[in-house]
Amino acid sequence: MRIDIITLFPNMFAGPFAESIIGRAIEHNLVAIVVHNLRAHGLGKHHVVDDRPYGGGPGMVLKPEPLFELVEEIKGEDRVPVILLSPQGRLFCQKVAQELATHEQLVLICGHYEGVDERICEHLVSDEISIGDYVLTGGELAAMVVVDAVVRLLPGVLGSEESPREDSHTGGLLEYPQYTRPQVYRGWAVPQVLLSGNHSQVARWRKEQSLLRTLARRPEFLEKADLSAEERRFIETMKG
Numbered sequence: 001m002r003i004d005i006i007t008l009f010p011n012m013f014a015g016p017f018a019e020s021i022i023g024r025a026i027e028h029n030l031v032a033i034v035v036h037n038l039r040a041h042g043l044g045k046h047h048v049v050d051d052r053p054y055g056g057g058p059g060m061v062l063k064p065e066p067l068f069e070l071v072e073e074i075k076g077e078d079r080v081p082v083i084l085l086s087p088q089g090r091l092f093c094q095k096v097a098q099e100l101a102t103h104e105q106l107v108l109i110c111g112h113y114e115g116v117d118e119r120i121c122e123h124l125v126s127d128e129i130s131i132g133d134y135v136l137t138g139g140e141l142a143a144m145v146v147v148d149a150v151v152r153l154l155p156g157v158l159g160s161e162e163s164p165r166e167d168s169h170t171g172g173l174l175e176y177p178q179y180t181r182p183q184v185y186r187g188w189a190v191p192q193v194l195l196s197g198n199h200s201q202v203a204r205w206r207k208e209q210s211l212l213r214t215l216a217r218r219p220e221f222l223e224k225a226d227l228s229a230e231e232r233r234f235i236e237t238m239k240g
Contacts, residue, residue, distance in 0.1 A: 001103070001154055002032045004074050005143050006067065007110040008049065010035045012140045022148060025157045033147065036074070041066045050113055059114035067109065067120055074107055082107045082126050084116065085139030085146070089128030092142075096129065097149040108146065110139030172225035174218060176209040211235055 005013065013035050017023065025031045042049040043065060050060040071082055081103055090096070100106060109116075109125065121128065131142045151157055179190040193205045211231060214221050215238060222235060 001030075001101075001151075002034065002105045003147055003150075004105070004107045005033065005035045005110065005147075006038050006070060006074075006108065007035060007138075007140055007143070008038050008112055009110075009138065009140055010037045013144065016144050017147070021157060022151055025151050025154065028156070030154055030156050031151050036070060038062075038066055038070065041070045053114060057114070061114050062112060062116040062120070064117040064119050064124075067116065068124055071107055071109070071124055075105070078105070080105045080107055082109065082124060083146075084109045084111055084121065084125045084128045085130075085142040086111045086115070086128045087130050087133075087135050089130040091133075092129050092131045092146060092149070094149070097146070098153060100146070100150045101153040106150070108139075108143045110143050112138045172221055173210045173214045174221070176206040176213065207231070208234065212238060215239070 007013070013033075017026065017033055022031075022033075026033060038049050039047050041047075043063070048063070049066050050062050053059070053061045074080075075082070081100070083100075083106060085108060109120075129142070129146060131145050136142060179194060183190050183195070191205070193201050196202070211222075211227075211234060214225070215235060227235070
């Protein structure tokens with residue numbers, strides 16, 4: 001996969017994308033992340049990328065010309081998702097990450113100031129994504145979140161192909177509790193079922209714990225989760 005990121009602050013991405021799973025994915029050529037400085041494509045000798053909003057009001061608005069020309073230069077005639085990171089976009093979630101991970105290329109635009117000229121949204125952008133119901137100073141941190149969530153789903157990025165399938169939110173539920181050595185720490189013991197070696201019992205315990213944790217922390221998820229009749233009965237029993 002290739003991910004192109006358009007930003008006014010390219011240096012923000014140097015550290016996060018050089019470390020951990022993302023850094024290794026880049027090193028092993030599982031993903032290519034190209035960061036483009038929008039300012040370098042600005043207009044005139046001062047590389048202007050923004051202007052005052054028509055109708056008055058505070059702040060500045062990103063101009064259409066630099067973004068249209070840069071995006072068209074990046075993707076050419078190819079049909080590539082062009083995503084604006086914006087507080088007005090659809091809410092980012094694991095399902096959206098899985099959807100984006102199926103594409104060979106993504107273009108992410110980091111919004112800034114009072115926003116972008118509406119013609120960018122209407123005629124250039126194919127999707128708008130928000131990472132939450134709050135406002136950031138720009139789309140850079142949101143772009144990092146989207147890239148991290150998407151890249152870890154690509155084949156070969158994680159050490160185990162099972163890992164992404166068992167993550168919280170992947171199946172509509174929160175993940176079950178995890179334990180490691182020592183078996184007992186400060187008097188707190190690992191649940192005995194995890195030491196039994198009985199894989200079917202472990203799987204059942206994990207499913208039940210996942211259901212209980214979701215019920216306690218994010219009960220709204222259970223309304224949309226794909227649960228069996230037995231799992232539904234278990235939830236109703238726990239509610240009672």
